[in-house]
Amino acid sequence: MKEQRIKLGVNIDHIATLRQARRDIDPDPVAAAQVARQAGADLIVCHLRRDRRHIQDEDLQKLCRLKGETHVELSDDPKVIAAVLKARPTSVCLVPERPGEVSTEGGLDVVRNFKSLQKTVARLKKSGLEVSLFLAPEAPNVRAAHNMGADVVEFDTSDYTAAKTKPAQKAELERLELATYMAWEMGMTVHSGHGLDYHNVTPVARVPHMSALNIGYSIVARAVFVGLKSAVSEMRRLVD
Ligand code: PXP
Numbered sequence: 001m002k003e004q005r006i007k008l009g010v011n012i013d014h015i016a017t018l019r020q021a022r023r024d025i026d027p028d029p030v031a032a033a034q035v036a037r038q039a040g041a042d043l044i045v046c047h048l049r050r051d052r053r054h055i056q057d058e059d060l061q062k063l064c065r066l067k068g069e070t071h072v073e074l075s076d077d078p079k080v081i082a083a084v085l086k087a088r089p090t091s092v093c094l095v096p097e098r099p100g101e102v103s104t105e106g107g108l109d110v111v112r113n114f115k116s117l118q119k120t121v122a123r124l125k126k127s128g129l130e131v132s133l134f135l136a137p138e139a140p141n142v143r144a145a146h147n148m149g150a151d152v153v154e155f156d157t158s159d160y161t162a163a164k165t166k167p168a169q170k171a172e173l174e175r176l177e178l179a180t181y182m183a184w185e186m187g188m189t190v191h192s193g194h195g196l197d198y199h200n201v202t203p204v205a206r207v208p209h210m211s212a213l214n215i216g217y218s219i220v221a222r223a224v225f226v227g228l229k230s231a232v233s234e235m236r237r238l239v240d
Contacts, residue, residue: 004211005240006205006212006239006240007042007043007213008040008041008042008043008212008213008215008232008235008239009041009042009044009045009071009191009193009214009215010033010041010043010044010045010216010219010232011045011046011047011214011216011219012029012033012036012044012046012055012216013046013047013054013055013216014054014220015027015028015029015032015220016029016055016056016059017053017054020053020054029046029055029059029063030059030062030066032228033063034066035229035232036219036228036232037066037068039228039229039230039231039232039233039236040233040235040236041232042068042069042212043068043069043070043071043091043212043214044063044068044069044071045071045073045214045216046059046060046070046071047072047073047074048060048072048073048074048080048083048084049075049080049097050075050077050080050097050099057083057087060083060084060089061086061087063087064087064088064089069090069091070090070091071089071090071091071092071132071214072084072089072092073094073095073104073134074092074093074094074095075096075097076113081123085124085127090129090130091130091131091132091151091152092124092129092130092132093131093132093133093134093154093214094108094117094120094121094124094131094132094133094134095107095108096109103194103217104134104156106136106158107133107134107135107136107141107155107156108133108134108135108141110133110135110141110144110148111141111144114147114148117133117148118147118148118149121148121150122149125149130151130152131150131151132150132151132152132154132191133145133150133152133153133154134154134156135153135154135155136155136156136159137155137156137175137176137179138175138179139178139179141153141179142179142182142183142186142188143186145183145188146183146187146188150188151188151189152188152189152191153179153183153188153189153190154191154192154193155179155190155191156193157176157192157193157195157196157204160172160176160195160200160204161196161197161200162195169203173203173204173207176192176204176207177208180192180207180208180209180210181208181209183209189212190209190211191210191212191214192207192212192213192214193213194214195217196213196215196218197218198218198222198234198238201213201215201235201238201239202238205240213239215235218235219231219232219235222234
């Protein structure tokens with residue numbers, strides 16, 4: 001059976017980070033989303049953080065009104081959930097969020113926080129959203145995600161992207177492959193992301209049953225030199 005083309009989710013948070021540096025109107029993340037889509041992004045991804053350090057509620061509402069899929073990362077926080085439900089994206093990914101972190105640090109502790117997360121997953125699903133959980137690629141996490149009714153798991157690739165030697169990278173890739181196979185066998189869709197760039201993305205895109213990769217920082221950083229359209233198209237080619 002031929003696997004479907006892998007989806008590319010382009011995270012545009014750092015377009016808004018740049019705008020917020022001056023609290024001005026440029027660069028506009030909504031315009032960036034349109035360029036990214038034209039260049040081959042299947043999903044537009046953003047994270048509505050509690051501190052609103054980059055994406056604002058108004059950005060999210062505009063992004064969700066555009067044609068195409070909008071995927072929102074959010075913490076298990078009632079006010080953020082209310083803002084996301086108001087905007088109505090296509091899908092969401094629950095992530096841990098620690099004040100002061102520079103980016104999401106690791107996956108959710110789905111085993112310890114099973115009951116509270118299960119409630120949130122049910123609520124989001126009831127509102128018609130596809131629900132993903134950001135997880136370290138480990139069997140107990142996959143089992144817990146399945147038991148709490150998640151549609152999708154997004155595996156944290158930061159251990160793979162931080163691996164310094166070939167054997168360490170290989171070991172992390174195998175960990176990802178195993179967890180992906182397990183989640184797929186249980187009927188969940190598998191996404192991955194965090195720290196993926198133009199040098200390390202291809203082996204992850206080749207993992208059997210991987211459905212989508214969510215990539216932000218490296219694309220926005222490359223866009224500074226080559227423009228967003230080229231940065232997204234180059235990543236698209238590596239993922240395909
Ligand atoms: N997936 C999740 C759940 C994230 O929190 C992030 C960072 O916002 C990404 C993917 C993208 O990571 P990066 O910006 O390193 O590509």
